[in-house]
Amino acid sequence: MTRFEGSLDLAGIGAGPFNLSLAALLDGIPTCNAAFFDNKEQFSWHPGLMLPGARMQTSCLKDLVTPVSPTSPWSFLNFLVSKGRFYDFMSLESFVISRQEFTEYMSWVAAGLQNLQFNSGIREVSFENGSFILRTNDQSYTANNLCLGTGKVPHLPECTLPFTGENCFHASSLNNQKPSLTGKRVAVIGGGQTGAEVFMNSLNGLWGAPSEVVWVSRRSNFEPLDESPFTNQFFTPAYVEAFHSIESSRKRTITDRQKLASDGITPSYLNLMYEELYYRSYVEEASMPPWNLLPDRTLCGMNKSGNGYQLEISNNFQQGSEHIEADCVILCTGFEYKLPEYLEPLLPSIDLSEGNLQLGSNFQVQWDSPANRNIYAVNAGLHSHGIAEPQLSLNAWRAAKIINNLLDYEHFALGHGRRLIEWEKQNKPSLSQNAA
Numbered sequence: 001m002t003r004f005e006g007s008l009d010l011a012g013i014g015a016g017p018f019n020l021s022l023a024a025l026l027d028g029i030p031t032c033n034a035a036f037f038d039n040k041e042q043f044s045w046h047p048g049l050m051l052p053g054a055r056m057q058t059s060c061l062k063d064l065v066t067p068v069s070p071t072s073p074w075s076f077l078n079f080l081v082s083k084g085r086f087y088d089f090m091s092l093e094s095f096v097i098s099r100q101e102f103t104e105y106m107s108w109v110a111a112g113l114q115n116l117q118f119n120s121g122i123r124e125v126s127f128e129n130g131s132f133i134l135r136t137n138d139q140s141y142t143a144n145n146l147c148l149g150t151g152k153v154p155h156l157p158e159c160t161l162p163f164t165g166e167n168c169f170h171a172s173s174l175n176n177q178k179p180s181l182t183g184k185r186v187a188v189i190g191g192g193q194t195g196a197e198v199f200m201n202s203l204n205g206l207w208g209a210p211s212e213v214v215w216v217s218r219r220s221n222f223e224p225l226d227e228s229p230f231t232n233q234f235f236t237p238a239y240v241e242a243f244h245s246i247e248s249s250r251k252r253t254i255t256d257r258q259k260l261a262s263d264g265i266t267p268s269y270l271n272l273m274y275e276e277l278y279y280r281s282y283v284e285e286a287s288m289p290p291w292n293l294l295p296d297r298t299l300c301g302m303n304k305s306g307n308g309y310q311l312e313i314s315n316n317f318q319q320g321s322e323h324i325e326a327d328c329v330i331l332c333t334g335f336e337y338k339l340p341e342y343l344e345p346l347l348p349s350i351d352l353s354e355g356n357l358q359l360g361s362n363f364q365v366q367w368d369s370p371a372n373r374n375i376y377a378v379n380a381g382l383h384s385h386g387i388a389e390p391q392l393s394l395n396a397w398r399a400a401k402i403i404n405n406l407l408d409y410e411h412f413a414l415g416h417g418r419r420l421i422e423w424e425k426q427n428k429p430s431l432s433q434n435a436a
């Protein structure tokens with residue numbers, strides 16, 4: 001017996017942070033009959049990467065609801081008050097919280113919502129007689145609209161594919177894998193935040209005492225996330241709307257050059273790391289396995305070597321190749337968007353020009369739809385909406401845009417006032433002429 005009888009106005013597939021924001025905002029709109037299905041037993045957020053000391057890269061005020069509905073009961077501030085920790089939290093004097101606490105907040109929201117159903121992996125979605133039919137292994141559900149929110153999948157470099165297993169794995173499975181690094185030569189591949197956290201935790205013996213740890217990064221150095229205020233303007237609704245409107249052929253060049261705005265190591269973590277490496281190397285006598293930082297290098301090949309592996313590395317700084325011997329290779333090589341398998345029956349009706357879902361400004365997928373039957377997609381639009389799309393920064397705004405479009409009226413007021421930066425073409429007289 002299913003909790004969700006009849007035809008849903010919206011079925012969300014996946015209940016990660018992106019669809020959870022939709023679910024939390026829809027909770028205050030009883031006229032919209034929505035349900036969200038997730039294959040996990042309960043809410044969790046990248047549990048494989050929940051490493052000690054991991055901090056959020058976005059402010060806790062950019063939670064599931066606050067930017068568009070600050071009076072919602074599902075705000076981070078209400079979570080703090082409900083847990084009786086508001087005053088103690090305030091004395092932290094920081095909006096940068098741990099990923100563990102943000103997960104606790106999101107789990108609290110998920111536990112309080114009635115429109116989520118876990119243990120419900122969607123196997124297939126079809127469109128029959130004017131409705132979407134979602135099938136799990138043992139149930140089916142009918143909906144008028146969909147929101148695809150099943151996230152991204154781990155990206156593995158091609159050369160590592162034949163070797164994946166106990167001693168060569170993507171970092172996203174670290175906590176499930178529970179590797180034993182004791183006595184092993186460890187290679188951490190990938191120079192982003194995850195690479196940094198895995199490198200430091202390996203050195204600190206979280207998974208046993210390795211015999212050595214090397215950290216390989218394709219980036220020219222171990223580079224900081226750019227958190228400066230003008231760069232943060234890329235994570236505003238005004239910028240995303242302007243970005244969506246430019247020619248698609250220009251977009252890739254722009255997102256490539258903005259990489260460090262979303263994909264570097266937080267400056268505070270870099271400072272901590274540097275201090276620790278310095279003091280442990282020169283001042284304290286604490287034991288630490290030998291380590292090596294190898295930026296400006298690309299992993300380009302991998303072979304079996306004895307009980308371990310030989311990694312072929314291309315040195316982009318001096319132009320040449322190097323070899324590294326490792327017993328365990330941890331791939332901190334990011335995530336990529338793949339079309340979900342459950343969409344297969346709908347693919348012939350979906351516009352996949354340029355190999356991607358084509359997304360409208362309200363995150364609607366372009367497909368041969370009858371009127372009032374929309375497929376929305378979240379975390380699937382780096383190519384259309386820009387670098388903010390895979391991030392939490394605009395989570396609530398994105399969800400509110402979708403809800404306004406779904407309801408066909410402006411339930412959430414999303415207009416913005418004066419902009420600090422004008423991104424769009426200016427065809428008006430200068431400000432001084434305006435004033436005159």
Ligand SMILES: Cc1cc2nc3c(=O)[nH]c(=O)nc-3n(C[C@H](O)[C@H](O)[C@H](O)COP(=O)(O)OP(=O)(O)OC[C@H]3O[C@@H](n4cnc5c(N)ncnc54)[C@H](O)[C@@H]3O)c2cc1C
Nearest residue numbers: 014016017018038039049056057121122150151379391392
């Ligand atoms: C370690 C890590 C830390 C991050 N930290 C930050 C940060 O601090 N700030 C920031 O802005 N961004 C951060 N990000 C980026 C981004 O916010 C996250 O990746 C976020 O989890 C994306 O949310 P999502 O809902 O799109 O996807 P996911 O979190 O991947 O959730 C997708 C959900 O869909 C479910 N699912 C998959 N297939 C099916 C199916 N067939 N049927 C039903 N359910 C299914 C999954 O079980 C999962 O629960 C981080 C990313 C990572 C990997």
